[in-house]
Amino acid sequence: MKVVLSHPTGNRNVRAILAALCAGGTLAEFDTTLAADPTAAWLRLLPPRLRQEWLRRTYAVPAGQLQTHPWRELGRLLLPRLGLGHHVRHEQGWASMDAMYQSFDQAVARRLPQLQASQQADTVYAYEDGALATFTQAKALGMRCVYDLPIAYWETGRHLMLEEAERRPAWAPTLGGGIRDSAAKLARKTRELELADVVVGPGSFVMDSLPAWARAKPTIMVPFGSPEGVGEAAATQEVPPARPLRVLFVGALGQRKGLGDLFEAVRQLNRPDLELVLLGSPLAPMSFYRQELPDFTYEASRPHEQVLALMRSCDVFCLPSIVEGRALVMQEAMSQGLPLLITPNTGGADLILEGRTGFLVPIRSPEALAEKLTWFLDNRAAIPEMGRQAREHATGYTWTRYGSQVLEILTNPLLA
Incomplete structure (x- = not known):
């Protein structure tokens, strides 16, 4: 098994999967938007807090197995600071979170034929909102699609949030973007799950949120790790x-x-x-x-x-x-x-x-x-x-255990 792992911002659970793939020799490539080089001399010129923020985008990946797609993410981070916040408006702005995810997803999809030929990549591992183009291309190439769903499936989440808007109308403005997502965005989420061969989630609440038609798919349920120390x-x-x-x-x-x-x-x-x-x-x-x-x-x-x-x-x-x-x-x-x-x-x-x-x-x-x-x-x-x-x-919940359990189940011949 050789895996192309993709996530635009690389949070803690992504890093655990990445570490497990590297340790197991099964990583073909990790794709993200921005990656910091902690040895770069120019980092010393940054204010301490900004330097620390940038270093959060550091990844322990072997040379040649890290690919970045930075431009929209740079825009998302910088444009609001320049007084151009309309460019990151929900689903509308050129550098909105949604636009960044879709652009990133398309960039990863374009790399798959090359990675299949050069690295014998046979599996893609992608996350909600950033998987549709990747999975579509992977299916055309005969690759396996692993879908990581770190939060409840959108139908369950939206249903609960709409109920909350009625139950506590004064609090409705605090419910976030989920109840404002367009039909097109929700359709993309549905199609991602349809294309998935395996679904990964951190607990029973997420897995129970899956629609009935998706529950027959192979699933991997492993809880996240606790902080080190x-x-x-x-x-x-x-x-x-x-x-x-x-x-x-x-x-x-x-x-x-x-x-x-x-x-x-x-x-x-x-x-x-x-x-x-x-x-x-x-x-x-x-x-x-x-x-x-x-x-x-x-x-x-x-x-x-x-x-x-x-x-x-x-x-x-x-x-x-x-x-x-x-x-x-x-x-x-x-x-x-x-x-x-x-x-x-x-x-x-x-x-x-x-x-x-x-x-x-x-x-x-x-x-x-x-x-x-x-x-x-x-x-x-x-x-x-x-x-x-x-x-x-x-202490029983570690990130090493999280990553290794996901990888162990993925390599089970019954899921191949």
Whole structure:
């Protein structure tokens, strides 16, 4: 098996697959948009934060097996900073996320005949929204198509989000682009899944979201890994009774992640000994959030190490999402000794050992959230041990294991 792996921005789960393919000698080529050379002298001229951002696009790939397609991604990153934000408008702009994905997908598709001839590539591994042209060309060449779906399939996600727009109309503007996707974009997503020979997903919520006609396809379900050094965080300290219980929410501040339900739960409790801490990008004016819940602590986005430090200053992590794939932030919180309060739709039901690493509650249930928050308030002495068990449980999820399990199943002759 020789695999062409493609992803425009190369996130953590992509890197794990890439590492496994390199280690197994099965990588034909990795295609992405931008790739940084950490040894380049000019990097020293950049401000530290910008340098760190650029170095996130570094990939450990053997020479000759990395191909970049940079122009639209450069436009997407730079044009808004030049006051040309209309060029990145959703589905309309030349450098929009959608246009960048499609242009990238087409560029990868054009390389496949050459890679099949020169590298004996027989498999393409691509991700949602960036796979249609690649899969179409791969099918014409007789190559196998592996489709990685890191979030719930669009029909399930859109259905849930439209229900949310009706259930909490004030929060509808925070639901994101999913409910504004055009019919053409949704048709592309459907066609990608139709062309897929194998579907990869991080958990049961994603796999259960597949339409009935697609569930007969071979699937690979492997949970994402936890942060490196997951067992190295300092032990969770007992929550001082003199200060409020700090409940942390991390993510885009919208109802897709259930923030409206969490606000309602906190309003119901009206407890001065509970402090809600929010870290993430606002999707509405801050005045909207203060109108919904006047008393919370907002923390602006920051470098990753500072995010982990903030986690260690809190006591419980809460993410009552309506639609996710598998939110990586859950395992990051566990790695810092925080028990979880989450819904099954976060994709992290397997992270919960009920009452030991946290609690699982239904979606759209402020009452259930309030009940469990009350439990934490009334059982502060139990939180350090729950945090220890959460941290220990998270150590079982590694990125090396994630990548190697996907590769092991892909090489199974029954999937060939």
